[in-house]
Amino acid sequence: MSLDGFAAGPNQSxxxxxxxxxxxxxxxxxxxxxxxxxxxxxxxxxNSDAEVIDQxxxxxxxxxxxxxxxxxxxxxxxxxxxxxxGEEPPFHAPVxxxxxxxxxxxxxxxxxxxxxxxxxxESALDQARKAAGEKDVSIAGGASTVQQYLxxxxxxxxxxxxxxxxxxxxxxxxxxxxxxxxxxxxxxxSPTVTHIKYRVAHTR
Amino acid sequence: MSLDGFAAGPNQSxxxxxxxxxxxxxxxxxxxxxxxxxxxxxxxxxNSDAEVIDQxxxxxxxxxxxxxxxxxxxxxxxxxxxxxxGEEPPFHAPVxxxxxxxxxxxxxxxxxxxxxxxxxxESALDQARKAAGEKDVSIAGGASTVQQYLxxxxxxxxxxxxxxxxxxxxxxxxxxxxxxxxxxxxxxxSPTVTHIKYRVAHTR
Numbered sequence: 001m002s003l004d005g006f007a008a009g010p011n012q013s014x015x016x017x018x019x020x021x022x023x024x025x026x027x028x029x030x031x032x033x034x035x036x037x038x039x040x041x042x043x044x045x046x047n048s049d050a051e052v053i054d055q056x057x058x059x060x061x062x063x064x065x066x067x068x069x070x071x072x073x074x075x076x077x078x079x080x081x082x083x084x085x086g087e088e089p090p091f092h093a094p095v096x097x098x099x100x101x102x103x104x105x106x107x108x109x110x111x112x113x114x115x116x117x118x119x120x121x122e123s124a125l126d127q128a129r130k131a132a133g134e135k136d137v138s139i140a141g142g143a144s145t146v147q148q149y150l151x152x153x154x155x156x157x158x159x160x161x162x163x164x165x166x167x168x169x170x171x172x173x174x175x176x177x178x179x180x181x182x183x184x185x186x187x188x189x190s191p192t193v194t195h196i197k198y199r200v201a202h203t204r
Numbered sequence: 205m206s207l208d209g210f211a212a213g214p215n216q217s218x219x220x221x222x223x224x225x226x227x228x229x230x231x232x233x234x235x236x237x238x239x240x241x242x243x244x245x246x247x248x249x250x251n252s253d254a255e256v257i258d259q260x261x262x263x264x265x266x267x268x269x270x271x272x273x274x275x276x277x278x279x280x281x282x283x284x285x286x287x288x289x290g291e292e293p294p295f296h297a298p299v300x301x302x303x304x305x306x307x308x309x310x311x312x313x314x315x316x317x318x319x320x321x322x323x324x325x326e327s328a329l330d331q332a333r334k335a336a337g338e339k340d341v342s343i344a345g346g347a348s349t350v351q352q353y354l355x356x357x358x359x360x361x362x363x364x365x366x367x368x369x370x371x372x373x374x375x376x377x378x379x380x381x382x383x384x385x386x387x388x389x390x391x392x393x394s395p396t397v398t399h400i401k402y403r404v405a406h407t408r
Contacts, residue, residue, distance in 0.1 A: 174208040
Protein backbone atom coordinates (compact mmCIF):
# COMPACT_ATOMS: atom_id res chain seq x y z
CA MET A 1 0.00 0.00 0.00
CA SER A 2 1.26 3.49 -0.79
CA LEU A 3 1.45 6.03 2.03
CA ASP A 4 -1.70 7.61 0.65
CA GLY A 5 -3.52 4.28 0.84
CA PHE A 6 -3.53 2.92 -2.70
CA ALA A 7 -3.02 -0.76 -3.56
CA ALA A 8 -2.92 -0.08 -7.31
CA GLY A 9 -2.45 2.94 -9.55
CA PRO A 10 -5.13 4.63 -11.66
CA ASN A 11 -6.34 3.40 -15.06
CA GLN A 12 -5.89 -0.34 -14.57
CA SER A 13 -6.12 -2.25 -17.84
CA UNK A 14 -5.23 -5.59 -19.38
CA UNK A 15 -1.96 -4.04 -20.55
CA UNK A 16 -1.29 -2.38 -17.21
CA UNK A 17 -2.99 -4.56 -14.57
CA UNK A 18 -1.48 -2.72 -11.59
CA UNK A 19 -2.46 0.70 -12.94
CA UNK A 20 -0.18 3.64 -13.65
CA UNK A 21 2.69 3.61 -11.17
CA UNK A 22 1.27 0.50 -9.47
CA UNK A 23 4.41 -1.51 -10.18
CA UNK A 24 6.28 0.83 -7.84
CA UNK A 25 4.34 -0.80 -4.98
CA UNK A 26 5.93 -4.16 -5.82
CA UNK A 27 9.55 -3.25 -6.56
CA UNK A 28 10.67 -4.19 -3.05
CA UNK A 29 9.23 -7.70 -3.56
CA UNK A 30 10.54 -8.24 -7.08
CA UNK A 31 14.03 -7.38 -5.82
CA UNK A 32 14.05 -10.32 -3.40
CA UNK A 33 15.50 -13.78 -3.89
CA UNK A 34 12.30 -15.30 -2.46
CA UNK A 35 9.91 -13.65 -4.89
CA UNK A 36 12.22 -14.38 -7.82
CA UNK A 37 12.58 -18.05 -6.88
CA UNK A 38 8.77 -18.37 -6.57
CA UNK A 39 8.51 -16.96 -10.08
CA UNK A 40 11.26 -19.20 -11.51
CA UNK A 41 13.87 -16.44 -11.66
CA UNK A 42 17.47 -16.41 -10.44
CA UNK A 43 19.20 -13.83 -8.28
CA UNK A 44 17.73 -11.25 -5.97
CA UNK A 45 18.45 -10.03 -2.49
CA UNK A 46 18.32 -12.10 0.66
CA ASN A 47 17.17 -9.40 3.07
CA SER A 48 14.40 -8.71 5.58
CA ASP A 49 11.89 -8.16 2.76
CA ALA A 50 12.73 -11.65 1.47
CA GLU A 51 12.15 -13.06 4.96
CA VAL A 52 8.72 -11.43 5.11
CA ILE A 53 7.71 -12.97 1.78
CA ASP A 54 9.01 -16.34 2.92
CA GLN A 55 7.10 -16.04 6.23
CA UNK A 56 3.80 -15.21 4.58
CA UNK A 57 3.98 -17.88 1.92
CA UNK A 58 5.58 -20.92 3.57
CA UNK A 59 2.60 -21.79 5.78
CA UNK A 60 -0.06 -21.10 3.17
CA UNK A 61 -2.06 -24.14 2.11
CA UNK A 62 -4.51 -22.35 -0.18
CA UNK A 63 -5.20 -18.92 -1.66
CA UNK A 64 -8.34 -16.95 -2.46
CA UNK A 65 -8.22 -14.22 -5.10
CA UNK A 66 -10.61 -11.97 -6.97
CA UNK A 67 -11.50 -12.23 -10.62
CA UNK A 68 -9.56 -9.07 -11.47
CA UNK A 69 -6.39 -10.41 -9.90
CA UNK A 70 -6.70 -13.60 -11.94
CA UNK A 71 -7.34 -11.41 -14.98
CA UNK A 72 -8.68 -12.08 -18.43
CA UNK A 73 -11.23 -9.27 -18.50
CA UNK A 74 -14.82 -9.09 -17.28
CA UNK A 75 -17.79 -11.22 -18.28
CA UNK A 76 -17.86 -14.87 -19.43
CA UNK A 77 -14.47 -16.57 -19.58
CA UNK A 78 -12.11 -16.68 -22.50
CA UNK A 79 -10.88 -20.24 -21.85
CA UNK A 80 -7.49 -19.41 -23.34
CA UNK A 81 -6.81 -17.14 -20.34
CA UNK A 82 -5.02 -19.09 -17.60
CA UNK A 83 -3.82 -16.18 -15.46
CA UNK A 84 -0.97 -13.68 -15.65
CA UNK A 85 1.68 -16.10 -14.46
CA GLY A 86 2.43 -18.52 -17.33
CA GLU A 87 2.47 -22.32 -17.12
CA GLU A 88 3.94 -22.50 -13.62
CA PRO A 89 2.29 -19.88 -11.40
CA PRO A 90 4.04 -18.83 -8.17
CA PHE A 91 1.36 -20.17 -5.81
CA HIS A 92 2.23 -23.88 -5.73
CA ALA A 93 -1.06 -24.55 -3.92
CA PRO A 94 -4.81 -24.58 -4.60
CA VAL A 95 -6.15 -21.15 -5.56
CA UNK A 96 -9.86 -20.29 -5.36
CA UNK A 97 -10.91 -17.54 -7.77
CA UNK A 98 -14.05 -15.50 -7.00
CA UNK A 99 -16.17 -15.01 -10.12
CA UNK A 100 -19.75 -14.68 -11.31
CA UNK A 101 -19.03 -16.92 -14.32
CA UNK A 102 -18.64 -20.70 -13.95
CA UNK A 103 -15.56 -22.39 -15.34
CA UNK A 104 -13.95 -25.82 -15.00
CA UNK A 105 -10.89 -26.01 -12.69
CA UNK A 106 -7.43 -25.56 -14.18
CA UNK A 107 -4.41 -27.61 -13.19
CA UNK A 108 -1.12 -25.83 -13.76
CA UNK A 109 2.49 -26.94 -13.31
CA UNK A 110 4.16 -26.85 -9.92
CA UNK A 111 1.14 -27.68 -7.78
CA UNK A 112 -1.05 -24.66 -8.56
CA UNK A 113 -4.72 -25.36 -9.29
CA UNK A 114 -7.30 -22.68 -10.04
CA UNK A 115 -10.85 -23.43 -8.88
CA UNK A 116 -13.56 -20.96 -9.89
CA UNK A 117 -16.10 -20.19 -7.16
CA UNK A 118 -19.42 -18.61 -8.09
CA UNK A 119 -21.31 -18.83 -4.79
CA UNK A 120 -19.60 -16.12 -2.78
CA UNK A 121 -16.74 -15.30 -0.46
CA GLU A 122 -17.79 -17.57 2.42
CA SER A 123 -17.97 -20.56 0.08
CA ALA A 124 -14.55 -19.76 -1.36
CA LEU A 125 -13.11 -19.49 2.14
CA ASP A 126 -14.69 -22.79 3.20
CA GLN A 127 -13.28 -24.56 0.17
CA ALA A 128 -9.86 -22.98 0.70
CA ARG A 129 -9.88 -24.01 4.38
CA LYS A 130 -10.62 -27.60 3.46
CA ALA A 131 -7.89 -27.58 0.82
CA ALA A 132 -5.39 -26.00 3.22
CA GLY A 133 -5.89 -28.56 5.98
CA GLU A 134 -3.69 -27.53 8.92
CA LYS A 135 -2.09 -24.71 6.95
CA ASP A 136 -3.20 -21.10 6.51
CA VAL A 137 -5.50 -19.59 3.94
CA SER A 138 -4.19 -16.40 2.34
CA ILE A 139 -6.45 -13.81 0.72
CA ALA A 140 -4.11 -12.89 -2.12
CA GLY A 141 -6.01 -9.85 -3.45
CA GLY A 142 -6.89 -7.58 -5.06
CA ALA A 143 -8.11 -4.69 -3.00
CA SER A 144 -11.82 -5.39 -3.47
CA THR A 145 -11.44 -8.99 -2.33
CA VAL A 146 -9.49 -8.00 0.79
CA GLN A 147 -12.15 -5.37 1.52
CA GLN A 148 -14.96 -7.90 1.29
CA TYR A 149 -13.30 -10.37 3.67
CA LEU A 150 -12.31 -7.64 6.13
CA UNK A 151 -15.81 -6.11 6.11
CA UNK A 152 -17.34 -9.54 6.68
CA UNK A 153 -15.18 -10.14 9.75
CA UNK A 154 -13.50 -13.11 8.12
CA UNK A 155 -9.85 -12.03 8.42
CA UNK A 156 -7.70 -13.05 11.39
CA UNK A 157 -4.67 -11.06 10.29
CA UNK A 158 -3.99 -8.21 7.90
CA UNK A 159 -0.41 -7.80 6.66
CA UNK A 160 0.24 -4.36 5.24
CA UNK A 161 3.39 -3.44 3.37
CA UNK A 162 3.74 0.34 3.80
CA UNK A 163 5.62 1.47 0.71
CA UNK A 164 7.03 5.02 1.03
CA UNK A 165 5.57 6.43 -2.16
CA UNK A 166 2.63 8.73 -2.84
CA UNK A 167 0.59 7.59 -5.84
CA UNK A 168 -1.99 10.39 -5.72
CA UNK A 169 -4.69 8.28 -7.39
CA UNK A 170 -5.69 4.66 -7.92
CA UNK A 171 -7.52 1.89 -6.11
CA UNK A 172 -7.72 2.34 -2.35
CA UNK A 173 -7.07 -0.68 -0.14
CA UNK A 174 -9.02 0.24 3.00
CA UNK A 175 -12.36 1.63 1.98
CA UNK A 176 -15.79 0.13 2.54
CA UNK A 177 -14.39 -2.02 5.33
CA UNK A 178 -16.36 -0.61 8.25
CA UNK A 179 -14.49 0.09 11.49
CA UNK A 180 -12.38 -3.00 12.23
CA UNK A 181 -10.40 -3.26 15.46
CA UNK A 182 -6.77 -3.80 14.51
CA UNK A 183 -3.76 -4.42 16.71
CA UNK A 184 -0.19 -4.27 15.37
CA UNK A 185 1.50 -7.50 16.44
CA UNK A 186 4.66 -7.63 14.32
CA UNK A 187 6.63 -4.90 12.58
CA UNK A 188 9.50 -5.58 10.19
CA UNK A 189 11.38 -2.50 9.04
CA SER A 190 13.51 -2.81 5.93
CA PRO A 191 15.41 0.04 4.29
CA THR A 192 12.64 0.35 1.69
CA VAL A 193 9.34 -0.87 3.19
CA THR A 194 7.69 -1.23 6.60
CA HIS A 195 5.75 -4.48 7.00
CA ILE A 196 3.10 -4.41 9.73
CA LYS A 197 1.05 -7.43 10.67
CA TYR A 198 -2.25 -6.56 12.35
CA ARG A 199 -4.41 -8.90 14.34
CA VAL A 200 -8.07 -8.33 13.52
CA ALA A 201 -10.33 -8.54 16.57
CA HIS A 202 -13.52 -10.40 15.74
CA THR A 203 -16.29 -8.30 17.15
CA ARG A 204 -19.25 -9.88 15.46
CA MET B 205 -2.67 9.13 10.41
CA SER B 206 -5.31 6.43 10.18
CA LEU B 207 -4.56 3.36 8.04
CA ASP B 208 -6.80 4.83 5.38
CA GLY B 209 -4.78 8.03 5.35
CA PHE B 210 -6.81 10.53 7.38
CA ALA B 211 -5.24 13.05 9.77
CA ALA B 212 -8.62 14.23 11.07
CA GLY B 213 -12.18 12.98 11.00
CA PRO B 214 -15.06 14.42 8.94
CA ASN B 215 -17.10 17.50 9.90
CA GLN B 216 -14.43 19.46 11.75
CA SER B 217 -15.90 22.35 13.73
CA UNK B 218 -15.06 24.72 16.55
CA UNK B 219 -16.72 22.27 18.94
CA UNK B 220 -15.01 19.26 17.39
CA UNK B 221 -11.71 20.51 15.94
CA UNK B 222 -10.34 17.06 15.12
CA UNK B 223 -13.54 15.98 13.36
CA UNK B 224 -15.73 12.99 14.14
CA UNK B 225 -13.55 10.17 15.43
CA UNK B 226 -10.43 12.29 15.01
CA UNK B 227 -9.60 12.07 18.72
CA UNK B 228 -9.00 8.35 18.19
CA UNK B 229 -5.86 9.30 16.24
CA UNK B 230 -4.42 10.95 19.35
CA UNK B 231 -5.33 8.53 22.13
CA UNK B 232 -1.87 6.89 22.04
CA UNK B 233 -0.29 10.32 22.66
CA UNK B 234 -2.70 11.47 25.36
CA UNK B 235 -1.97 8.24 27.27
CA UNK B 236 1.72 9.09 27.64
CA UNK B 237 3.49 10.74 30.54
CA UNK B 238 5.35 13.01 28.10
CA UNK B 239 2.27 14.44 26.42
CA UNK B 240 0.52 14.86 29.76
CA UNK B 241 3.50 16.66 31.31
CA UNK B 242 3.69 19.01 28.30
CA UNK B 243 0.02 19.82 28.87
CA UNK B 244 0.41 20.30 32.62
CA UNK B 245 -1.21 16.98 33.53
CA UNK B 246 -0.03 14.27 35.92
CA UNK B 247 0.28 10.57 35.29
CA UNK B 248 0.46 8.66 32.03
CA UNK B 249 2.54 5.86 30.65
CA UNK B 250 6.28 5.88 30.21
CA ASN B 251 6.52 3.72 27.10
CA SER B 252 7.93 3.77 23.58
CA ASP B 253 5.19 6.18 22.47
CA ALA B 254 6.31 8.56 25.21
CA GLU B 255 9.91 8.27 23.99
CA VAL B 256 8.83 9.19 20.47
CA ILE B 257 7.04 12.31 21.67
CA ASP B 258 10.05 13.24 23.77
CA GLN B 259 12.38 12.71 20.79
CA UNK B 260 10.38 14.87 18.43
CA UNK B 261 9.85 17.73 20.85
CA UNK B 262 13.08 18.04 22.83
CA UNK B 263 15.19 19.40 19.95
CA UNK B 264 12.54 21.71 18.56
CA UNK B 265 13.41 25.40 18.76
CA UNK B 266 10.34 26.72 16.91
CA UNK B 267 7.05 25.54 15.42
CA UNK B 268 5.02 26.47 12.35
CA UNK B 269 1.28 25.78 12.30
CA UNK B 270 -1.71 26.57 10.12
CA UNK B 271 -4.52 28.94 11.03
CA UNK B 272 -6.97 26.07 11.50
CA UNK B 273 -4.70 24.34 14.00
CA UNK B 274 -4.43 27.56 16.01
CA UNK B 275 -8.20 27.87 15.72
CA UNK B 276 -10.63 30.67 16.34
CA UNK B 277 -12.55 30.40 13.09
CA UNK B 278 -11.92 31.87 9.65
CA UNK B 279 -11.62 35.53 8.64
CA UNK B 280 -10.36 38.48 10.69
CA UNK B 281 -9.22 37.65 14.21
CA UNK B 282 -11.31 37.63 17.34
CA UNK B 283 -8.57 38.94 19.66
CA UNK B 284 -10.03 37.03 22.57
CA UNK B 285 -8.99 33.78 20.90
CA UNK B 286 -5.52 32.75 22.08
CA UNK B 287 -5.48 29.13 20.86
CA UNK B 288 -6.95 25.86 22.08
CA UNK B 289 -4.39 25.35 24.80
CA GLY B 290 -5.17 27.78 27.64
CA GLU B 291 -2.72 30.19 29.28
CA GLU B 292 0.28 27.83 29.16
CA PRO B 293 0.37 26.09 25.76
CA PRO B 294 2.41 22.88 25.39
CA PHE B 295 4.93 24.30 22.89
CA HIS B 296 7.28 26.20 25.22
CA ALA B 297 8.89 27.80 22.16
CA PRO B 298 8.13 30.38 19.46
CA VAL B 299 5.22 29.33 17.23
CA UNK B 300 4.62 30.90 13.80
CA UNK B 301 0.99 30.80 12.71
CA UNK B 302 0.17 31.00 8.98
CA UNK B 303 -2.74 33.34 8.34
CA UNK B 304 -4.11 35.82 5.82
CA UNK B 305 -5.11 38.21 8.60
CA UNK B 306 -2.52 40.31 10.46
CA UNK B 307 -2.40 40.21 14.23
CA UNK B 308 0.04 41.36 16.91
CA UNK B 309 2.18 38.62 18.51
CA UNK B 310 0.95 36.92 21.67
CA UNK B 311 3.17 36.01 24.60
CA UNK B 312 1.86 33.13 26.65
CA UNK B 313 3.10 31.50 29.84
CA UNK B 314 5.87 28.89 29.77
CA UNK B 315 7.87 30.29 26.85
CA UNK B 316 5.29 29.95 24.09
CA UNK B 317 4.88 32.94 21.77
CA UNK B 318 2.50 33.06 18.81
CA UNK B 319 3.65 35.16 15.85
CA UNK B 320 1.19 35.63 13.00
CA UNK B 321 2.73 35.40 9.53
CA UNK B 322 0.82 36.75 6.54
CA UNK B 323 3.45 36.54 3.80
CA UNK B 324 3.54 32.81 3.14
CA UNK B 325 5.09 29.51 4.12
CA GLU B 326 8.68 30.36 3.12
CA SER B 327 8.62 33.49 5.26
CA ALA B 328 7.19 31.56 8.22
CA LEU B 329 9.92 28.93 7.83
CA ASP B 330 12.64 31.59 7.62
CA GLN B 331 11.37 33.28 10.77
CA ALA B 332 11.07 29.94 12.56
CA ARG B 333 14.63 28.98 11.55
CA LYS B 334 16.01 32.24 12.93
CA ALA B 335 14.07 31.77 16.16
CA ALA B 336 15.18 28.14 16.49
CA GLY B 337 18.90 28.89 16.12
CA GLU B 338 20.74 25.56 16.23
CA LYS B 339 17.58 23.63 17.04
CA ASP B 340 14.99 22.10 14.71
CA VAL B 341 11.88 23.64 13.24
CA SER B 342 8.77 21.45 13.48
CA ILE B 343 5.79 21.81 11.19
CA ALA B 344 3.13 21.09 13.77
CA GLY B 345 0.13 20.83 11.40
CA GLY B 346 -2.57 20.59 10.35
CA ALA B 347 -2.76 18.46 7.25
CA SER B 348 -2.96 21.36 4.80
CA THR B 349 0.14 23.01 6.26
CA VAL B 350 2.16 19.76 6.12
CA GLN B 351 1.00 19.29 2.51
CA GLN B 352 2.15 22.76 1.50
CA TYR B 353 5.63 22.32 2.99
CA LEU B 354 6.02 18.81 1.56
CA UNK B 355 4.86 19.90 -1.91
CA UNK B 356 7.27 22.84 -1.83
CA UNK B 357 10.22 20.55 -1.08
CA UNK B 358 10.81 22.26 2.27
CA UNK B 359 10.63 19.21 4.57
CA UNK B 360 13.75 17.26 5.53
CA UNK B 361 11.87 14.62 7.52
CA UNK B 362 8.30 13.40 7.75
CA UNK B 363 7.31 11.54 10.91
CA UNK B 364 4.15 9.51 10.45
CA UNK B 365 2.30 7.85 13.32
CA UNK B 366 0.41 4.94 11.72
CA UNK B 367 -2.62 4.46 13.96
CA UNK B 368 -4.40 1.13 13.37
CA UNK B 369 -7.88 2.51 12.85
CA UNK B 370 -9.98 3.05 9.74
CA UNK B 371 -11.82 6.38 9.84
CA UNK B 372 -13.58 6.04 6.50
CA UNK B 373 -13.82 9.79 5.94
CA UNK B 374 -12.13 13.03 6.97
CA UNK B 375 -9.14 15.15 6.02
CA UNK B 376 -6.43 13.27 4.14
CA UNK B 377 -2.84 13.89 5.15
CA UNK B 378 -1.00 13.04 1.92
CA UNK B 379 -2.86 14.58 -0.97
CA UNK B 380 -1.74 17.39 -3.27
CA UNK B 381 1.87 16.71 -2.30
CA UNK B 382 3.24 15.64 -5.69
CA UNK B 383 5.52 12.61 -5.80
CA UNK B 384 8.09 13.03 -3.03
CA UNK B 385 10.95 10.58 -2.63
CA UNK B 386 10.76 9.19 0.88
CA UNK B 387 13.07 6.81 2.69
CA UNK B 388 12.15 5.16 5.99
CA UNK B 389 15.04 5.81 8.36
CA UNK B 390 13.64 4.96 11.79
CA UNK B 391 10.73 2.75 12.86
CA UNK B 392 9.43 2.56 16.42
CA UNK B 393 6.78 -0.10 16.99
CA SER B 394 4.62 0.22 20.07
CA PRO B 395 1.72 -2.06 20.98
CA THR B 396 -0.71 0.55 19.66
CA VAL B 397 1.01 2.65 16.97
CA THR B 398 3.85 2.36 14.46
CA HIS B 399 5.98 5.49 14.21
CA ILE B 400 7.94 5.82 10.97
CA LYS B 401 10.39 8.62 10.29
CA TYR B 402 10.98 9.25 6.60
CA ARG B 403 13.84 11.23 5.13
CA VAL B 404 12.58 13.41 2.29
CA ALA B 405 15.00 13.53 -0.65
CA HIS B 406 15.26 17.05 -2.00
CA THR B 407 14.95 16.73 -5.73
CA ARG B 408 14.33 20.32 -6.68
